[in-house]
Every structure is written in C-alpha cells, then in structure tokens.
Amino acid sequence: MSLYQWLLFFHVTGAFFLIGGIVIAGILNLAAIVKNRRPSEVAALYGLIRFAVPLIGAGLGLTLVIGLWLVHNVGYGYGQTWIVTAIVLWVLASALGNVDGKYQRQTGELARRLAAEGDSPSPELWARLRNPRALAISYASGLMAFAVLGIMIWKPGV
Amino acid sequence: MLALVRPDSWNLPLFLHILGATLTFGATATVALLGFAGLRGDPDRALWLRGLTFWIGFGVLVPAFIMMRGAALWIVDKEYPGGHHEPGWVGVGFIVTEPGALLVIVMVILAWLARSPKSRGAVAVPWLASILLVGLAVAWFAMSAKPGS
Numbered sequence: 035m036s037l038y039q040w041l042l043f044f045h046v047t048g049a050f051f052l053i054g055g056i057v058i059a060g061i062l063n064l065a066a067i068v069k070n071r072r073p074s075e076v077a078a079l080y081g082l083i084r085f086a087v088p089l090i091g092a093g094l095g096l097t098l099v100i101g102l103w104l105v106h107n108v109g110y111g112y113g114q115t116w117i118v119t120a121i122v123l124w125v126l127a128s129a130l131g132n133v134d135g136k137y138q139r140q141t142g143e144l145a146r147r148l149a150a151e152g153d154s155p156s157p158e159l160w161a162r163l164r165n166p167r168a169l170a171i172s173y174a175s176g177l178m179a180f181a182v183l184g185i186m187i188w189k190p191g192v
Numbered sequence: 193m194l195a196l197v198r199p200d201s202w203n204l205p206l207f208l209h210i211l212g213a214t215l216t217f218g219a220t221a222t223v224a225l226l227g228f229a230g231l232r233g234d235p236d237r238a239l240w241l242r243g244l245t246f247w248i249g250f251g252v253l254v255p256a257f258i259m260m261r262g263a264a265l266w267i268v269d270k271e272y273p274g275g276h277h278e279p280g281w282v283g284v285g286f287i288v289t290e291p292g293a294l295l296v297i298v299m300v301i302l303a304w305l306a307r308s309p310k311s312r313g314a315v316a317v318p319w320l321a322s323i324l325l326v327g328l329a330v331a332w333f334a335m336s337a338k339p340g341s
Contacts (some may be wrong), residue, residue, distance in 0.1 A: 039337045043264065046336035048209075050217050057218025061252060065244055082225050089221075166274070180211070187207045 052093025073148035080142035130175035205267035212260030227318030246303035284334035
C-alpha cells in the first residue's frame with residue numbers, strides 16, 4: 035500500500051473516532067435529559083460518557099495531523115478555501131467541545147454528590163442538564179464536526 | 193487517488209454512507225457500553241440500563257445501519273453499474289455488512305428480551321456489539337485504504 039493509502043486510512047480512522055465519540059456522548063447526554071431522572075441515573079450515564087472522551091481526543095489529533103500531512107502528500111494548497119474552512123471549524127468545534135466537556139464534568143460531579151445525599155430529583159441538576167446555553171454549545175460543537183465531514187466530501191472550491 | 197477525481201453526483205451517497213457508518217460505529221459502541229454496564233450492580237439499575245440498550249439499538253443503531261448500507265448500494269451502483277469490475281475492497285464491505293445486519297437483528301431482539309429480569313440474553317448483547325465493532329473496523333480499513341487498488 036502507498037503512503038497516500040495509509041494516510042487516508044488513519045485520517046478516516048480519526049473521523050470515525052471523533053464522530054463516533056461525539057455520537058456516544060450525544061446519545062448518553064440525550065438519554066440523561068429526556069426525562070427527569072434520579073441523580074444516580076444521571077451519574078451512571080455521565081460516568082459512561084468518560085469512555086467517549088479519549089476517542090474524541092484521538093479523533094481530533096488524527097484528523098488534524100494526518101489531514102495536514104495528506105494536504106502535503108496530495109499536493110493541495112494549505113490556503114485553499116475548503117481546507118481553511120475545515121481547519122477553522124475544527125478549531126471552533128474543539129474549543130466549544132472543551133467548554134462543554136468542563137460543564138458536563140461538573141454536572142456529573144453534582145449528580146454523584148446528589149446521589150450520595152439521598153438520590154431525590156433535584157431542580158438544580160435538572161436546570162443544569164437543560165441549560166439552553168450549554169445545550170447550544172454542545173450541539174454546535176457536534177454539528178461543526180459533521181460539517182467538516184461534509185466539506186471533506188464536497189471539497190467546495192476544488 | 194479516485195477520491196481526487198470523483199464526479200459531483202457521487203458526493204451525496206458517499207456523504208450519507210460515511211455519515212451512516214460513523215453513526216453506526218458510535219451507536220454500536222454505546223450499545224456495548226450500556227450493555228456491559230447493565231450486567232452488574234443493583235438489579236433495578238441493571239434492568240433500566242438494559243432497557244436503554246434496547247431503545248438505542250432499535251432507535252439509533254438500526255436506522256444508522258440502514259443509512260450506511262443503503263447509501264453503500266447507491267454509490268456502488270453509480271461507481272460500478274451492474275456490478276462489473278468491482279474491486280476486492282468493495283466486496284469486503286458486503287462481507288462485513290451482510291452478517292453484520294444479521295448480528296444487529298439478533299442483538300436488538302436479545303436486547304428486547306433482556307428487559308425482563310429473568311432473561312439471560314443480556315450477557316450476549318455487549319459481546320455481539322463488540323464483534324460488530326471489530327467488523328466495522330475491518331470494513332473502514334478496506335473502504336479507506338482500498339488495499340490492492
């Protein structure tokens with residue numbers, strides 16, 4: 035196999051890790067907010083989200099590093115519109131994902147504390163889970179990653 | 193280097209295929225995680241997690257798998273009309289997804305049965321999901337690296 039084939043495989047692997055991780059976190063997050071669940075249930079779901087974090091991290095690293103290498107290997111220009119747009123979206127998605135990750139970690143900690151203190155439904159936890167600003171950041175981050183996937187396929191401007 | 197000279201009309205099916213594949217990967221991993229978590233701990237909690245495993249398998253994994261497979265047929269039909277001169281890496285996709293579809297069906301049925309406290313099928317669900325994950329990894333290697341082409 036050529037270097038191009040290996041690079042493409044690792045780049046696509048990065049995309050699978052990144053979007054797969056986002057899907058895992060998104061599904062578990064959605065499962066936590068669709069009903070007013072007990073804190074122990076929210077803590078259980080948020081505890082499982084931690085398995086998605088290394089996948090997302092590895093995906094972010096592989097897509098960017100191998101992606102830039104592919105640009106060089108194939109002979110595209112680093113200044114081409116679709117490449118610049120993809121990098122900008124990648125940076126924004128990472129930054130928003132980082133903000134969301136910190137917020138969700140705090141929510142998970144609150145759920146664990148409330149579970150240990152009687153496990154009764156808490157308005158504070160419910161408000162955090164349904165915080166519109168936090169949800170907007172979370173879904174914007176995920177949608178940007180999907181948009182990058184679209185840009186990789188259509189390559190606008192090429 | 194085919195991807196570099198791909199006709200525009202192939203983009204939508206390719207996007208839907210890759211989107212479906214990544215959603216399938218994420219949903220299968222979620223089913224595996226919830227399935228393993230539902231095998232231990234408090235029985236009420238385990239039963240609740242098994243219920244979630246079923247709903248995610250049925251509500252997310254099945255549609256994602258259909259999207260992946262349907263879009264794959266669409267793009268193969270455009271790229272190799274009539275099935276002529278299909279390279280080996282295309283065949284790998286079918287070799288993985290045909291038994292994979294059966295695996296998904298069995299997994300969802302077992303997950304549905306596992307909602308009952310008396311069911312023993314719960315043990316099999318996360319392991320079947322793990323096998324499907326390995327199959328998906330083989331397919332994405334074949335689809336992206338296209339060995340032999």
